[in-house]
Amino acid sequence: xxxxxxxxxxxxxxxxxxxxxxxxxxxxxxxxxxxxxxxxxxxxxxxxxxxxxxxxxxxxxxxxxxxxxxxxxxxxxxxxxxxxxxxxxxxxxxxxxxxxxxxxxxxxxxxxxxxxxxxxxxxxxxxxxxxxxxxxxxxxxxxxxxxxxxxxxxxxxxxxxxxxxxxxxxxxxxxxxxxxxxxxxxxxxxxxxxxxxxxxxxxxxxxxxxxxxxxxxxxxxxxxxxxxxxxxxxxxxxxxxxxxxxxxxxxxxxxxxxxxxxxxxxxxxxxxxxxxxxxxxxxxxxxxxxxxxxxxxxxxxxxxxxxxxxxxxxxxxxxxxxxxxxxxxxxxxxxxxxxxxxxxxxxxxxxxxxxxxxxxxxxxxxxxxxxxxxxxxxxxxxxxxxxxxxxxxxxxxxxxxxxxxxxxxxxxxxxxxxxxxxxxxxxxxxxxxxxxxxxxxxxxxxxxxxxxxxxxxx
Numbered sequence: 401x402x403x404x405x406x407x408x409x410x411x412x413x414x415x416x417x418x419x420x421x422x423x424x425x426x427x428x429x430x431x432x433x434x435x436x437x438x439x440x441x442x443x444x445x446x447x448x449x450x451x452x453x454x455x456x457x458x459x460x461x462x463x464x465x466x467x468x469x470x471x472x473x474x475x476x477x478x479x480x481x482x483x484x485x486x487x488x489x490x491x492x493x494x495x496x497x498x499x500x501x502x503x504x505x506x507x508x509x510x511x512x513x514x515x516x517x518x519x520x521x522x523x524x525x526x527x528x529x530x531x532x533x534x535x536x537x538x539x540x541x542x543x544x545x546x547x548x549x550x551x552x553x554x555x556x557x558x559x560x561x562x563x564x565x566x567x568x569x570x571x572x573x574x575x576x577x578x579x580x581x582x583x584x585x586x587x588x589x590x591x592x593x594x595x596x597x598x599x600x601x602x603x604x605x606x607x608x609x610x611x612x613x614x615x616x617x618x619x620x621x622x623x624x625x626x627x628x629x630x631x632x633x634x635x636x637x638x639x640x641x642x643x644x645x646x647x648x649x650x651x652x653x654x655x656x657x658x659x660x661x662x663x664x665x666x667x668x669x670x671x672x673x674x675x676x677x678x679x680x681x682x683x684x685x686x687x688x689x690x691x692x693x694x695x696x697x698x699x700x701x702x703x704x705x706x707x708x709x710x711x712x713x714x715x716x717x718x719x720x721x722x723x724x725x726x727x728x729x730x731x732x733x734x735x736x737x738x739x740x741x742x743x744x745x746x747x748x749x750x751x752x753x754x755x756x757x758x759x760x761x762x763x764x765x766x767x768x769x770x771x772x773x774x775x776x777x778x779x780x781x782x783x784x785x786x787x788x789x790x791x792x793x794x795x796x797x798x799x800x801x802x803x804x805x806x807x808x809x810x811x812x813x814x815x816x817x818x819x820x821x822x823x824x825x826x827x828x829x830x831x832x833x834x835x836x837x838x839x840x841x842x843x844x845x846x847x848x849x850x851x852x853x854x855x856x857x858x
Contacts, residue, residue, distance in 0.1 A: 433744040434465040436490040438479065441470045443694045443768060450764035458751050464744050473497055473673075484511050489736040491745040497612055499548065499732050501819050503536060504812030506736075507547040508855070510540030513735040513742065518749045519546045522773070525755055526550060529803045530772035533730035537635065537812070537857055548732025549749045551758050552769035554692040555726040555798040556620050556715065563709035564600070564686050568592040572711065579624045579724070580654070582716035586686050587663050597683070602663040604676045604688025605655055607831065609824035611673035616691045616727075618823040619807070620715065621651035624724045628804060635811035635857035639845040648845065652823070652837040656830040669831060691729060692768050696790050700766065712790045714797040728803035730772060755779075767791045770798040813848075813855040822847050 442448040448470060455466045469490075471479065476495045483489045484506055495502065506512050519526075519534060530550040537544050562572050568589035576582045586602040593600045606613040622630070627647025629638055638644050658664050665684055667675070676688045677695050688695070693712060700706045718724045733749050735742060752758055759776040762769055767782070767790075777783035783795040808815035817823075826844040829835040835843075 432463050432465060433741050434467050435492055435741055435744045435748055436467045436469075437492040437494075437745075437748075438469045438471065438476060438483075438490050439494050440476055440496045441472050442765065443692075444698050444766075447765045447768060450761050453764065454752070454757065454761045457757075458748055462744075462747060462751070464747070466748065477501060484736055487738050489738045491739040491741045492733060492735055492748065494731070494733045496731065498734070499533065499730060500612070500615075500806060500808045500815050503548050503732060503734055504808045504815040506734075507536035508539045508812045510538055511737055512547040513737055513739070514545045514547060515549050515735060515746065515749065516546040518549050518746050518753070521750050522753045522755070525773040525775055527553075527728070527772050527774060527799065527803070529728045529805055530730050532633075533728065533805045533809050534732055536809070539855075539857075542858055548734045549753060550730045550732055550772045551749075551753050552731045552762055553772050553798055554729045554731075554769055555794070555803065556616050556689055556691050557693060557695075557794060557797070558687060558713045558715065559680055559690050559695045560687040560711045560713065561680075561683060561709060562711040564593060564683065565589065567596075568686075576716070578717050578721060579719050583654070583658075587658070589686055590663060593686070599684060601665045601685045602687070603658050604680055604685030605659065605664045605668055606671045606673075606676050606688075607655055607659055607664065607668050607824070607827045608671045609821035609828060610671075612691065612818075613671070613673050613676060614821060614824040614827075615818045616729075617689050618651055618655065618827075619727055620689065620724070621654055622647050623727070623804075624715075624718050625650040625654075627651070628725070631807040631810045631814055633810050635855070637811070637813070637849065637852040639849050639852075645841060645845065648823075648841040649837045652826055652830060652840055656827050656837070659831055669828065693790060693794050694768055697766050697768050707788060707790055710790075712793060714793055714801075723801065725802050725804045726797055727806050728798060729806065731769065767794070770795060772799075774799055811852065811855055811857060813852040816851050817848050820847075820851075822851075 455468060459466055473496050477497055480493055480495060480502055534546050534548045534550045535544050536547045565572055569592060570589060576585050590602040606617055608614050625647035627644045630644045631637055665679055676690060679685050680688045680695055696706050696710045696712045715724050715726055735745050739745060755773050755776050759771055759780055762771055763782050771777055777795050777799050784792050786792060822844050826840040829840045830837055
């Protein structure tokens with residue numbers, strides 16, 4: 401049985417051999433074990449319902465129990481950090497923000513269990529980027545290994561009110577394909593629309609210092625201007641690379657100047673992750689970059705909006721006309737050291753990542769999150785259905801076309817950069833304090849160097 405919050409279920413200890421049980425998670429066990437899990441609450445009810453169904457199926461198949469606590473993101477993050485600090489931990493954890501804000505640092509400190517045996521059961525099925533994104537450096541053991549099990553992912557999408565484009569006298573077919581021209585295209589629409597709509601803005605940029613969205617947006621612009629090499633796979637920082645610095649300056653300039661010019665809602669400097677969604681649904685902005693398909697999927701029941709008035713597209717091309725690779729945000733289940741029922745927790749994760757199981761779960765959750773296994777989208781027509789361009793475009797962007805890992809995968813220092821919102825503070829320095837993009841970039845890069853100095857990787 402699954403319910404919100406904590407409950408106690410009496411169960412005997414389950415003994416299982418890792419290789420045998422991990423390979424056959426569908427076989428019920430004679431003795432039952434209770435897996436205690438803390439899990440991120442979904443953005444809308446279908447997500448939680450889909451996960452509860454998966455859990456119930458596992459309980460039935462395995463004979464074990466799953467004690468589930470569903471919590472909203474920020475509260476869950478705080479609870480996980482506190483537990484890892486005290487050592488009073490559950491058997492299994494998942495949080496949306498954990499791959500950047502919790503797992504890299506915890507793996508570095510040797511606080512997570514190696515789950516390579518779980519990943520190996522489906523290793524051949526995974527996207528290369530998904531495998532890279534689950535491997536972190538353990539500074540205690542001086543090695544990289546799998547400290548998370550990939551089961552879903554997301555990329556940054558471009559959500560647009562096609563109906564407002566047409567109302568402003570423009571045509572979606574005329575949308576530019578290259579980076580700067582693409583974002584500039586929306587600006588003149590603002591003036592036209594304000595003749596009949598008060599408080600509408602061209603661009604829904606999240607330029608705040610809270611949540612994931614500001615980091616997602618800045619990184620996309622940094623990569624588009626040639627700055628992906630700021631951290632290389634060996635964990636080294638390249639803050640002094642002129643190409644990286646120029647890309648950072650350009651990203652800061654292109655995100656802050658429109659705000660100062662009045663093309664971005666004034667409240668965007670304080671937006672949390674849900675706020676650009678809310679502003680977009682209220683037609684406060686013509687377009688907004690957003691991680692996952694939460695914006696269009698959340699309004700499926702509103703007649704005419706999904707795959708109609710709302711268009712959800714992929715990243716534009718770079719200014720050179722070449723594709724800009726999306727950073728694939730890979731979500732990971734992980735097991736803390738000190739967990740009491742490790743074998744059963746691994747059994748659940750192994751069940752979860754069976755292609756049929758995880759594919760049905762993500763589909764039943766209405767496609768907010770993408771599979772991390774190409775075979776799923778090739779075998780299930782849901783993902784590339786031409787009658788559902790929102791999901792099909794999203795799938796091609798995150799599963800079919802090339803993607804790259806987030807910077808924190810290579811060095812946990814960048815997780816600290818994201819958590820401290822170094823680039824969001826740089827944007828605030830420009831917007832509120834009158835600093836130039838060049839000086840703001842210098843300040844940010846200097847701070848990043850100081851953080852990286854604490855994380856040397858052999």
